Amino acid sequence: MPIQIDMHDTPEAVELRFQGNVDLQNVEAVRVKLAEAAEKKAAAYVLDFGGVDFVDSAGLGALVTFHKNCKSAKIRVLRVNDRVRRLFQITRLDSIFALDG
């Protein structure tokens, strides 16, 4: 299933809503959208993972690249499921991304 990523600005942050899996199959689309988001040089980003079932290693790579590209910005990841949360914990990336509910 191709991924759908909607981006919009709020007063506090740039919000990206993901619908689909952040995996090898979709990684190019994710990369492009995240690069576009990083260009905005916002102080904070919110990634809404409510529509994400599954993240694989390639998808994780794209997220970490995004983190590097937006340097000091705060990145929150909302609505992650247990499986994705476990992946962030195993890879210690919960120290880089703030996971909320």
Add this chain to the structure above:
Amino acid sequence: MILLVDDEPLNRKVLQWSLSKLGHEFIHAQDGQEAIEKVLDGGIDVILLDLMMPNLDGYGFLAWRAGADESVKRIPIIINSAVSDMDSIRRALGEGAYDYFTKPLSNDQLEILLPTKVYNAIQSHKAVKALNERNEKMRSELAAAEHFQRSMLPRVDKNAVYGHAYVYSPCDDVGGDFYDVLPAGKNRTAFFLGDVTGHGLKAGMMSLMVKSLLRELVMRDPEPTVLLPAMNQRLLEIFETGHYITGIYGLVDPATNSMVLANCAHPRPILVTPDGETQAVEGGGHFLGILDEIDVETVTLPFDKDHRLVFYTDGITEVLDASGENELGVEGLVKIVQNLTESDVEDWPAAINDAVCEYHGGPAFNDDLLIVAAWCRPLASREDFAPAEPIYPDPTESSIANSN
């Protein structure tokens, strides 16, 4: 060459005249039987086939072709029949004909339509042939790469202090999982099991790069707190954006019967103690090759002839059960290993592989798999211990040499 199959010599003459400007040679056959002989002689690029013929007719020829070699099946066939007989044409197209024309042909058709059809058929045949040859070449190169990658796995040396057994199966011919064992000075042994993002040739080449980097860094300083940040820095320079490796690095010291282990965002290894206690080793740091700064966390574990360490790539723990709902997970793997503690450790990797296949309900995986069981032989009993080399296979007896 163009093969003209028709029982009427005049028809073949007219077709040859119409197609002469294409600059190809012609071969004639008066029925299906003769056409088969001509095709088997080779060199045919396209066949113009009449349907109604004595002996073997056009359908008979198509039926023979359906069971012939791939190279014969690829030759395009343009059938022809009387304009009033569209049913025959429909049937022949269903039996694998490439194109058709109807008789009688007008002058315009002979001049324009027929040569165009034949020209396109020949072009398409050439393209398919070239693509096939390229695929064949790629397949054989991939097979060679797989062979090469397998020969790069460390040998199982019954005399080395560090004992291990492993199973490796990439999901494509070549994979991104790798494992290496290196002498680290002072009787110590360093090992690394890694998983490069992605599968296939690209991941395989990256894993070879990491292996050679590992050799260099172990020679310089095998301590994980030194080696892993250095490796991270080097991989940052080498890897494309978004690529990284996870892995398990260990430094085994038989003098102290212990090992220092560092987990770089990899699934947890499993330690089995002499009394059979089996559990996943906690603790871990970041993966390598993507973050500018990484945390390295080490744990020191007892490790001697009675301890076993099982480590593996995530293809094992991420395997799904038959329902496709539940992952095996580290907990599931711990249970599998618990059942093995009485058996010979050298059989563990194969037994684990079997148990994982059973959990999945078949061997079809979509990730690379690598399972290692390791232990330590006592140093004292090995007076003849030569710490320096024989870890890599002698090239003269490598698996490539053996298979020839």
